[in-house]
Amino acid sequence: MNSMNKRSLIPLLLILLAILIGPYIWGADPYAQDLTKALQAPSATHWLGTDQYGRDVLGRVLYGGRVTIGTSVVIVLLAALSGTVFGILAGYKGGLWDWFVVRLGNLFLSLPTLVLAIALSALLGGGLDKVAYIFIILYSPKYARLARSLTKELKTAPFIHIAKLEGKGTFHILWHYIGPNINHAIITTAALDLGVVLMELAGLSFLGLGAMPPTPEWGSMLSAGRSVMQMAPWLVLGPGLGIVLTVGAVHIACEQWRKGYEV
Amino acid sequence: MKFSIKSAHRYMMRINRRGLMCLGVAVIMLLAGCGVTGEQDGGKKILHYGTTAYGPAMENAGLNPQVAYQGWSAIRYGVGETLVKFSQHMEVEPWLADTYEVVDPHTVQFHIREGVTFSNGKALTGDAVKESLEALVAKHNRAARDLKIRQITAQNQQVTIQSEHPAAVLLTYLADPYSTIIDVAAGESNRIVIGTGPFKATEVTDSTVKLVRNDTYWGGQPKLDGVDVQRITDGDTLTMALQRGDIDAAQGLPYSSIDLFNNNKDYRISSVATSRVYQMAFNFKSPNVQDKRVREAIAMGINKADFVTVLLKGNGLVGEGPFPNTTALGQMQLQTVPYDLNKAKALLAEAGYVDQDGDGYVEKEGKPLVIRWLTYTSRQELPLLAEMAQSSLKDMGIKVEVNATDSYLSSLKQGEFEIFAKAFVTAPTGEGSYYFKTNVLAGAVDNVGGYDNPKISELDKQLDQTIDPATRQSIFQNMTQAVLDDQAFVYVAFLKMNLVTKAYVTHFDAYPSDYYEINKDIDIVR
Numbered sequence: 001m002n003s004m005n006k007r008s009l010i011p012l013l014l015i016l017l018a019i020l021i022g023p024y025i026w027g028a029d030p031y032a033q034d035l036t037k038a039l040q041a042p043s044a045t046h047w048l049g050t051d052q053y054g055r056d057v058l059g060r061v062l063y064g065g066r067v068t069i070g071t072s073v074v075i076v077l078l079a080a081l082s083g084t085v086f087g088i089l090a091g092y093k094g095g096l097w098d099w100f101v102v103r104l105g106n107l108f109l110s111l112p113t114l115v116l117a118i119a120l121s122a123l124l125g126g127g128l129d130k131v132a133y134i135f136i137i138l139y140s141p142k143y144a145r146l147a148r149s150l151t152k153e154l155k156t157a158p159f160i161h162i163a164k165l166e167g168k169g170t171f172h173i174l175w176h177y178i179g180p181n182i183n184h185a186i187i188t189t190a191a192l193d194l195g196v197v198l199m200e201l202a203g204l205s206f207l208g209l210g211a212m213p214p215t216p217e218w219g220s221m222l223s224a225g226r227s228v229m230q231m232a233p234w235l236v237l238g239p240g241l242g243i244v245l246t247v248g249a250v251h252i253a254c255e256q257w258r259k260g261y262e263v
Numbered sequence: 264m265k266f267s268i269k270s271a272h273r274y275m276m277r278i279n280r281r282g283l284m285c286l287g288v289a290v291i292m293l294l295a296g297c298g299v300t301g302e303q304d305g306g307k308k309i310l311h312y313g314t315t316a317y318g319p320a321m322e323n324a325g326l327n328p329q330v331a332y333q334g335w336s337a338i339r340y341g342v343g344e345t346l347v348k349f350s351q352h353m354e355v356e357p358w359l360a361d362t363y364e365v366v367d368p369h370t371v372q373f374h375i376r377e378g379v380t381f382s383n384g385k386a387l388t389g390d391a392v393k394e395s396l397e398a399l400v401a402k403h404n405r406a407a408r409d410l411k412i413r414q415i416t417a418q419n420q421q422v423t424i425q426s427e428h429p430a431a432v433l434l435t436y437l438a439d440p441y442s443t444i445i446d447v448a449a450g451e452s453n454r455i456v457i458g459t460g461p462f463k464a465t466e467v468t469d470s471t472v473k474l475v476r477n478d479t480y481w482g483g484q485p486k487l488d489g490v491d492v493q494r495i496t497d498g499d500t501l502t503m504a505l506q507r508g509d510i511d512a513a514q515g516l517p518y519s520s521i522d523l524f525n526n527n528k529d530y531r532i533s534s535v536a537t538s539r540v541y542q543m544a545f546n547f548k549s550p551n552v553q554d555k556r557v558r559e560a561i562a563m564g565i566n567k568a569d570f571v572t573v574l575l576k577g578n579g580l581v582g583e584g585p586f587p588n589t590t591a592l593g594q595m596q597l598q599t600v601p602y603d604l605n606k607a608k609a610l611l612a613e614a615g616y617v618d619q620d621g622d623g624y625v626e627k628e629g630k631p632l633v634i635r636w637l638t639y640t641s642r643q644e645l646p647l648l649a650e651m652a653q654s655s656l657k658d659m660g661i662k663v664e665v666n667a668t669d670s671y672l673s674s675l676k677q678g679e680f681e682i683f684a685k686a687f688v689t690a691p692t693g694e695g696s697y698y699f700k701t702n703v704l705a706g707a708v709d710n711v712g713g714y715d716n717p718k719i720s721e722l723d724k725q726l727d728q729t730i731d732p733a734t735r736q737s738i739f740q741n742m743t744q745a746v747l748d749d750q751a752f753v754y755v756a757f758l759k760m761n762l763v764t765k766a767y768v769t770h771f772d773a774y775p776s777d778y779y780e781i782n783k784d785i786d787i788v789r
Contacts, residue, residue: 033654035573052574052647169777213650213665227518227643
């Protein structure tokens, strides 16, 4: 990674730093209600004002970032990990396993992720944990398909033949030869997906299907602030900026990382 | 298929470009579809009316008064009328009947107004009224239970109705929307019935009611050519629809939006105090709230004053009993529990709930006290109440899981709640027995928590035999106090109803009883 690539990580690192350390420095309890301070405009005491319940908006945005970004990262990591494992096995072993992974993958990929996620969340009753499970299930076929395709290509490579001739076992070949050669593609795809998942997660929370009150989450905060948006715009400013800046920072970082890797 | 990171990236970019194009097209189509009302109506005077109070969640999606709460829609939107109605002072006055006479304590004789026709041209006679009311009690359980009709006789324009109820009570039930008189012989088609109102329906769906003028209306020709009622359950969407001019009038705007229209010459606000209460009903089938001390502690944890002042922005009145103290019915000396978190904590401890594991939440025999708070979002302040209560109950060590959903009926039926918070009009007729018979008595249609107090049932029987208003009021007070003593319900606040219209809409005003909305005098004067 060159110096330009490293600089591109700065916005993302700053955001991560803010949500990890910020709540301790700022000190405001994101759950503490004080109705006497409801809907106060931004001031020296409350930099992003207060909400309908008199809660400090900045404090909630910082905590909300942990929930939104943290959940998105976990979703992408688990989807990528599970999908990759299935994909590698399908690509390497072939046969019925391959047929099953391909058909299942095609089925999921033919359906619009967000619409399906909304339908399933509504069916299961919503909640951040359920939404996370749904996204992991819906996103993992994408990685399975990618890993399968790359594994099938590598399977016939000379160095794999040599490894087999040397008597290396399947697990050894997958772990030491296939995995390291496909991980860049998986990581790049995962990085690109992070922003999308973050938006979709916030979207579901906005619809009331994700994080439940009083959990501060950027999507649900946007939704709650919407009713007083015209009179208290600061309620949507914080979480809205949080989503936009994070998605932008993730995109810049992974774009530069991808370029650096390709070069 | 050859796969590389570059090709994957190119593919994703292509998808993004395609997605953006689709989004652009969608936005253009959306903008093209929107327009200022009136311009699309071909010069006709069509009132576009947005409301939160229509739809399957309210069980009033349709116009057949003999089904669920559809009578509310029939009356509200000017399709049907009742024999008698409530005046501005909530007194019964003639409507389709031009006179009535109390023949004996349980019998009322009505004279049906001459010259009234159904919107299909058929004359309204005593027989038609009899037929309509008989069909009602045969099909509508709540109406049959309320009206308790012994006999109906009709001769020409005279109708005589005898009930088990005192005449005064019978009259109020005959003003209930389910008593809307319809042409039974014409039947129901696509949720449309034939009434006598100033408008007749052309299309009814779960979200819209389209109406055209009834040119043969007995009260004179309505000024509007038609009305387009749209269900807009989201308060913000409703607000913006009114601001944008997509609708001319809005009912059910969130209180947080009212300030946007105050002191604005382009809008007119009509407000009136109502008996619509935000109440919490406990589920007596759930072991978590079967202990009265727990219910009392929860009641003590609700800061009603702050809810009214801050979250309702003063557009309400703190509740004690089920009736607002601005009405004669609400003039009661009641003993209620105050907002007091310390006393509430002490009560919980007395009931055996203490924080044993130091997680901030109380437990009893290792089981945490979890309250599932079920509510819906079409009344935007209900989720606010839930979140406010969630915080104060947390301070007491009670974990509250809020489920604010408009598909709450299934959770309600399955008993998946400890508290169900809803908005309910407790005295639409200015008469108290309606509330107890629908919400409190064992087996009542809206007694979702399964509350059962034999003392209240006994008082209700006394009520049915009592005609004297002062004695009835005394019985209402005793019933209310019994409910409060049991901590079966918590009455949080009474709401003010606001109707906001464009300034060019005239004669469209909020009414003390929210049965009456669309009328023949509403006009659009640009």
